[in-house]
Amino acid sequence: MPRAVLVLAALLVPALARGANPVPAHRAQGDLALAARDVLQRRCAACHTGSADPGKSKLALLDHARLTAKGRPVPAPELLLDLVKDGSMPPGNRAAPTAREVTALGAWVKAGAPEFPAAFDDAYVLRHVAADIERELPRNKLRYAGEYLRYASFAHLIRDGEPLPDVGALEAELNAAVSFATSRPEKLVAVDPVGLVFRIDLTRLNWRGSDLFARMSGAKTEGTYTGPASPFDLVLLEYPFAVRRVPGAATAPPLARFLSADNQVRPVPYVRGEWLTAALVQGKELTPLAQDLKSLAALTTALGRAAPPPAGHDARPLAGARPVVSAVPPLAALYASDVTPNPAPFALSVELVANGKPVAKVVEDAPYKLLATADRAVRFVLLKVLADGELRVQQVEGGDALRAKEPRELSPGGDGFATGPETLGFLLLACTDELPAPLVLRSRHADKHVWRFLLESSAKYPFDPGAVVRKWVPVLAGK
Ligand code: HEC
Incomplete structure (x- = not known):
């Protein structure tokens, strides 16, 4: 098989791509943290609430910062592993962790107890989105905070009491979809410690173009539309899981600027990763939306070179949409x-x-x-x-x-x-x-x-x- 075909095959078959590549560091650390938190959440968290009430423990096991705070004679991760292994935790007739769960805790402790959050909620994702924008700001001359930055997240798939999803497989599928839709091999960068929130760099993907549309009045054009209508804005227009946000902590700067109407067409700080995968690729085909993005990326390139604009792709009916x-x-x-x-x-x-x-x-x-x-x-x-x-x-x-x-x-x-x-x-x-x-x-x-x-x-x-x-x-x- 020629090399190009092999590369494409690897892009299209996530399992193959994963098998061929070593597990990336963020995924290895993230999976250890997810597995350990899952055991602590199911077996221990009901008592380890951080309260001094009888029968409860002041050691809040899901509070990673406190759990790994220095100054204990035995660091808490090592201590909890010892107590689980010698059978003293959980106490009484509570169901003990299985051998598999103990192994998961052991692997996590051995890796230095990588970080997890107390909850995988919207606030967790927003915190890491905001931190990433702050990190990127000084590196680039921007008009707006996070102007070329967008995010996809799998955090909503981690639900307490439910089986953990295979985040590595979901991540590989998302990378394959983005690679297919942009015709370039792409690995999105994780911006949170657990590897659930990924940066979508619009500049890299050529999804950042502006002035791509004309305003229409009937069949007549009325000049260029200068508001936000980048290829990725088309993705945001379709997004069904946007969250209503009250102004306040969750929309503090730089998030407020990031979400402003000058910067993106709808205030959507991140999209669900598996939704984005399905929005771009269906079966082995690019979706009509991905074809829109592709043709707008080609238009961006042509306009950037002051070349004549290319033709777009055949429109696809809306009929049958859900x-x-x-x-x-x-x-x-x-x-x-x-x-x-x-x-x-x-x-x-x-x-x-x-x-x-x-x-x-x-x-x-x-x-x-x-x-x-x-x-x-x-x-x-x-x-x-x-x-x-x-x-x-x-x-x-x-x-x-x-x-x-x-x-x-x-x-x-x-x-x-x-x-x-x-x-x-x-x-x-x-x-x-x-x-x-x-x-x-x-x-x-x-x-x-x-x-x-x-x-x-x-x-x-x-x-x-x-x-x-x-x-x-x-x-x-x-x-
Ligand atoms: C039925 C309630 C209960 C459950 C379930 C439970 N614990 Fe505890 N645990 C306690 C109590 C009570 C203490 C002692 C009081 C305290 O530390 O504030 C304690 C103490 C500990 C300590 C020592 C705390 C310290 O500060 O030295 C560790 C570590 C610990 N538990 C780990 C675990 C782990 C790991 C699990 C789950 C596998 C677990 N516990 C499940 C109630 C529980």
């Missing part, structure tokens, strides 16, 4: 269909009707309308999605309001929407408040564009994404 229920709904996702906040602020339904009757498919030469119903008074915006990926804000007769529980037929005028192969479907976004007009963006490719829309919150329309419900209405042609 519905999303989310705490912070990805309203402008293109590879999701219905998007509903959790909890849903109201019920919304939309269907196709022809001659006042619901239809599953539209028929040639028979105009159709959309029948929309909400269980309370809402305002809406409607977007038309065309087969080549083009997006258009669709005006309808009679304004942008739905009355509570009063079905309303939406039509551009005349008999309704004309049938034709070019319309893929409609996105209806509704909110109890007024919504901003969607900003439609088209990539500056010579042909075959990447299209996106944004709903920008402004002083005039300060809407809450958690109050917006989005419905996808595919327009299927039939007989």
Whole structure:
């Protein structure tokens, strides 16, 4: 086999890649820490809470800093191993650790008791994201804190009382997906001691491009869009697991600057690693989203060299995309269909009707309308999605309001929407408040564009994404 093919095969087959390479240091240390913490959490933590109450111990075994603090006659990690081995801990009739668990504790102590956190929560990830940005700041001249830095994390997969995931395999899959999507062998750098949080360096991956899109008004361009719309911003637009954050400790500088609207399209400090893998690669194929990134990376390169822009890739229909229920709904996702906040602020339904009757498919030469119903008074915006990926804000007769529980037929005028192969479907976004007009963006490719829309919150329309419900209405042609 030629060398290039071998390299590609290794990228595509994570297990092979892992087998061929020695376990990296962060993974070796991280796995020891994970395994030891898991034993301590299940067998010891109920009593070792750090409290002085009877039956409890002041030695909080999940508090790594205290556990490894200097000054004890016998360091706590060695002591706990001795007490477990001689059978005095756990005391009484509590289930003793298995031989395997004792081995895990022993290996961890022997390696110098590598660090673990008391909990693998959002705060853990944010702490290490913030620390990494601080470390990188002095090394680079940046406009914004963390301008080219993004992160992926597996910390949410570590749940107390549940089996530990194979983080090494997940990491290898993520590296393989990023390598495939960028056509360069990539190993993301771990930024936390357990090896769960990985830096995505947008500059290295050519996912940092700016000024890649033009603002659209109908079919006309209205100049370059200068807001955040890097290739990786497209990933953030799709992300369904964003967390609602209250201003405070979790968003202290430099995180606040990192998450600001000048720097990224949605305030998402990190994405789940296995979600990113699946968002880029499905089976042996790049996903449509990864193809968007690839064509935008090629555009970035061309614009950087002042070369004529290349053509993009063939647009891929949104039809079939899955519905999303989310705490912070990805309203402008293109590879999701219905998007509903959790909890849903109201019920919304939309269907196709022809001659006042619901239809599953539209028929040639028979105009159709959309029948929309909400269980309370809402305002809406409607977007038309065309087969080549083009997006258009669709005006309808009679304004942008739905009355509570009063079905309303939406039509551009005349008999309704004309049938034709070019319309893929409609996105209806509704909110109890007024919504901003969607900003439609088209990539500056010579042909075959990447299209996106944004709903920008402004002083005039300060809407809450958690109050917006989005419905996808595919327009299927039939007989
Ligand atoms: C049923 C409650 C309980 C469980 C379960 C338990 N311990 Fe303890 N442990 C205690 C108490 C009580 C003490 C003594 C009081 C103190 O240290 O504050 C103690 C003391 C210790 C000490 C000595 C503390 C010191 O500061 O010198 C170590 C080390 C220890 N335990 C390790 C473990 C380990 C490891 C496990 C799990 C395999 C475990 N214990 C499970 C209750 C428990």
